[in-house]
Amino acid sequence: MSTNDKGFSRRKFLGGSAVALTAGTLGMPFVRTARAQAATFKAGVITSLSGDNILGGNLTKRGYDLWADAINAKGGVEVGGDRFKVDMSYGDDQSNPATGADAAERLIVQNEVDVLFGPYTSGSTIAVQPICQKYQVPMISGSAESPNVWKAKPEFNFGIIPSVDTTSGMSLAVLAKLSNPAAKTIAVIGVNEPFSKETGEGFRDGVKAAGLEMVAYELVPPEGDLTPVISKIAALNPDVIAVGGHEEPLINVVKTCKSLNYRPKALIMHYGVTNPAFAQALGADADGTTGVAVWLPTVPYKDDLFGTAKEFAEMAQKKSGQEPDYTEAGCAASGLVLGDALKRLGKKPALKPEDRVALKDAIAETDIHTFYGPIKFEKEGPHYHDNTQPVPVLIQIQGGKTIAVGPKEAAAAPFIYPLPAWK
Amino acid sequence: MPSRPCGLAAVKISAFPFSSRRTVAALDLFLQTLLNGLLIGGVIATFTIAFQLTFGVLHVIDFAVGGWVVLGGYLGYFMAAGLGVDGFLAIPVAFVLFGILGYLIGPILYNVRNSRTARPELMALALTFGLFTLLRGGMLTFWGFNTHSVPTALSGESFTVGPVTVPLIRVAAAVFAIAIAGGLFLFLYRTRYGLAIRATAENRHNAALMGVNIRRLSANVYGLYAGITAMAGVLMGSIYSVNPEVGLRYTLFAFFVAVLAGLGSVGGALVAALMLGVIEAFVSTYVGSSYSLLAIFTTLFLVLLISPKGILRRGL
Numbered sequence: 001m002s003t004n005d006k007g008f009s010r011r012k013f014l015g016g017s018a019v020a021l022t023a024g025t026l027g028m029p030f031v032r033t034a035r036a037q038a039a040t041f042k043a044g045v046i047t048s049l050s051g052d053n054i055l056g057g058n059l060t061k062r063g064y065d066l067w068a069d070a071i072n073a074k075g076g077v078e079v080g081g082d083r084f085k086v087d088m089s090y091g092d093d094q095s096n097p098a099t100g101a102d103a104a105e106r107l108i109v110q111n112e113v114d115v116l117f118g119p120y121t122s123g124s125t126i127a128v129q130p131i132c133q134k135y136q137v138p139m140i141s142g143s144a145e146s147p148n149v150w151k152a153k154p155e156f157n158f159g160i161i162p163s164v165d166t167t168s169g170m171s172l173a174v175l176a177k178l179s180n181p182a183a184k185t186i187a188v189i190g191v192n193e194p195f196s197k198e199t200g201e202g203f204r205d206g207v208k209a210a211g212l213e214m215v216a217y218e219l220v221p222p223e224g225d226l227t228p229v230i231s232k233i234a235a236l237n238p239d240v241i242a243v244g245g246h247e248e249p250l251i252n253v254v255k256t257c258k259s260l261n262y263r264p265k266a267l268i269m270h271y272g273v274t275n276p277a278f279a280q281a282l283g284a285d286a287d288g289t290t291g292v293a294v295w296l297p298t299v300p301y302k303d304d305l306f307g308t309a310k311e312f313a314e315m316a317q318k319k320s321g322q323e324p325d326y327t328e329a330g331c332a333a334s335g336l337v338l339g340d341a342l343k344r345l346g347k348k349p350a351l352k353p354e355d356r357v358a359l360k361d362a363i364a365e366t367d368i369h370t371f372y373g374p375i376k377f378e379k380e381g382p383h384y385h386d387n388t389q390p391v392p393v394l395i396q397i398q399g400g401k402t403i404a405v406g407p408k409e410a411a412a413a414p415f416i417y418p419l420p421a422w423k
Numbered sequence: 424m425p426s427r428p429c430g431l432a433a434v435k436i437s438a439f440p441f442s443s444r445r446t447v448a449a450l451d452l453f454l455q456t457l458l459n460g461l462l463i464g465g466v467i468a469t470f471t472i473a474f475q476l477t478f479g480v481l482h483v484i485d486f487a488v489g490g491w492v493v494l495g496g497y498l499g500y501f502m503a504a505g506l507g508v509d510g511f512l513a514i515p516v517a518f519v520l521f522g523i524l525g526y527l528i529g530p531i532l533y534n535v536r537n538s539r540t541a542r543p544e545l546m547a548l549a550l551t552f553g554l555f556t557l558l559r560g561g562m563l564t565f566w567g568f569n570t571h572s573v574p575t576a577l578s579g580e581s582f583t584v585g586p587v588t589v590p591l592i593r594v595a596a597a598v599f600a601i602a603i604a605g606g607l608f609l610f611l612y613r614t615r616y617g618l619a620i621r622a623t624a625e626n627r628h629n630a631a632l633m634g635v636n637i638r639r640l641s642a643n644v645y646g647l648y649a650g651i652t653a654m655a656g657v658l659m660g661s662i663y664s665v666n667p668e669v670g671l672r673y674t675l676f677a678f679f680v681a682v683l684a685g686l687g688s689v690g691g692a693l694v695a696a697l698m699l700g701v702i703e704a705f706v707s708t709y710v711g712s713s714y715s716l717l718a719i720f721t722t723l724f725l726v727l728l729i730s731p732k733g734i735l736r737r738g739l
Contacts (some may be wrong), residue, residue: 054568220712223672227459228707237453251664258579261592277569
């Protein structure tokens with residue numbers, strides 16, 4: 001037995017540690033019980049707080065938190081004349097769908113959440129859906145855009161953002177109409193991962209309706225070097241390049257094009273362009289890039305909690321230092337759907353399992369107008385439980401800012417086409 | 424007007440009276456693809472050459488190689504954003520700063536690798552995995568999740584040689600890789616300390632008996648490796664982008680190169696990186712990008728079957 005000059009004993013230290021650990025473990029249920037006694041609605045957020053999709057995951061968390069903070073500042077969700085605060089718990093899918101499913105199950109079983117706020121990625125959303133079905137807990141997804149999410153006809157999942165197959169093809173038609181001289185050819189690149197691949201397919205499927213001829217369709221691995229693909233496409237010299245991907249590959253597409261001194265007449269991407277980090281990472285090279293958005297701070301919508309879209313954007317920017325994009329806005333709008341459904345349900349916390357099923361039915365009947373726009377979920381068809389109400393807007397980065405350029409009735413500035421040579 | 428794309432020949436058609444326009448275009452694409460492949464290989468080589476050194480001397484497969492790359496990228500970004508300087512100025516700073524950090528971590532790695540626990544090589548791998556996780560988590564916590572870029576004078580610049588467009592930043596990366604390989608060769612084969620390193624790599628016990636301080640040498644080698652890898656990270660941040668999550672792919676490619684080159688073979692790493700780059704470029708261009716990883720893994724599999732010591736048969 002080792003001792004120091006003051007008589008410290010290793011045996012005493014180990015014994016004391018064991019007692020402290022045991023006391024802490026036995027005391028945990030009392031902490032949990034004390035917490036559970038507050039009358040709150042419990043919401044669980046599943047999103048990518050680490051891994052490749054950490055940037056988008058944190059955008060969704062910011063959106064959900066914006067709603068929770070705003071509603072709790074007012075005293076909570078109103079039910080039957082009383083107000084009940086919302087208690088948020090978080091699960092990290094680590095950018096992995098299987099991990100997301102495990103995290104969702106933990107939130108439902110251990111944290112006993114009444115509702116889930118869905119993941120950033122469509123892959124994780126699809127993985128969590130069966131968990132919601134198993135435990136009969138509704139989920140509101142502020143971010144998922146892949147059409148595959150809704151093809152499965154999830155009974156317990158509801159999506160705020162229209163799926164990408166409805167928006168990407170429409171955006172090509174708008175671009176083709178705005179282009180002068182008229183764009184004739186297009187190459188489509190899709191990053192081979194959920195959502196990105198579907199976005200590429202959405203662009204591909206919209207080519208004919210837009211009156212364009214597709215000269216190439218490439219699926220690239222997320223971690224691959226883009227130089228060979230861009231060189232190959234440059235040799236075909238299409239008027240337009242359309243890219244489906246998340247932020248990092250979109251940034252790499254622009255950098256690779258510039259490094260090869262190649263610039264198409266138009267470069268259209270889907271999600272990621274509206275994220276301020278895209279323009280910040282590329283600087284002046286981001287200018288001219290076109291994107292698709294279903295919400296902008298300039299849209300003429302409003303609600304009682306957030307005010308106008310502009311007011312929401314200012315509030316969000318004040319909190320995070322960045323202007324919110326449509327994903328962050330969609331996640332905040334998810335909370336508005338939950339608040340409205342709880343109010344109509346009329347049940348006070350703590351919700352029982354049958355109340356959560358009734359909550360699901362109440363969410364399905366949502367028909368509200370928010371700062372995000374109208375929200376109403378499809379009740380049948382390939383976009384079952386998806387909100388297909390918002391109209392996509394073509395945006396373009398001009399002078400570092402995201403500007404609406406089409407359709408004409410929504411445009412705040414002219415569409416720059418063709419793009420000038422790299423400076 | 425869009426800038427002139429690479430791919431169409433600048434050579435006059437009349438110089439090749441029997442060639443069609445399509446043949447010339449195909450040749451242009453072939454040459455561009457070959458150049459792309461060699462430059463991709465050069466980029467991969469920047470962060471894999473020094474990685475081989477750690478295995479050769481410390482007998483440790485360092486899982487944290489991707490972490491050092493990303494740290495170098497972040498240094499480049501912060502220096503450019505904070506001081507308004509060209510990102511290249513971060514390269515020597517990265518070498519010194521992360522060289523010192525690596526020198527301080529080296530003895531810990533040495534102790535674990537030479538401990539009397541069961542399977543010390545696996546314990547050392549676990550330690551480096553823990554180090555990678557710590558670096559990644561630390562970057563996320565302190566620097567956030569946004570993607571950044573390292574601006575340099577060469578970013579986006581290029582020149583044309585006949586029908587091919589040559590990106591300057593990638594040429595810089597290839598030159599860096601060759602310079603590092605050459606420098607390491609001279610250091611290892613023309614200096615007494617290099618002799619000590621080679622002796623340690625060959626037989627540490629005999630090297631110790633000959634008076635080599637193995638512990639201090641291991642620390643120096645790890646510091647050298649961390650410094651070189653962080654320098655490569657500055658270049659990666661300029662060519663691609665940097666955020667805490669991209670480190671894993673660099674670690675994976677370092678492993679790919681190590682398998683192809685043979686563990687511990689510095690010269691083999693350069694050849695293997697070039698080989699992987701050319702495979703990726705040609706498969707992406709002529710078969711499809713979605714098959715490039717399949718081609719890489721197939722190559723690794725075949726090399727392991729035919730020549731487990733690597734393509735130059737110099738692995739340990």
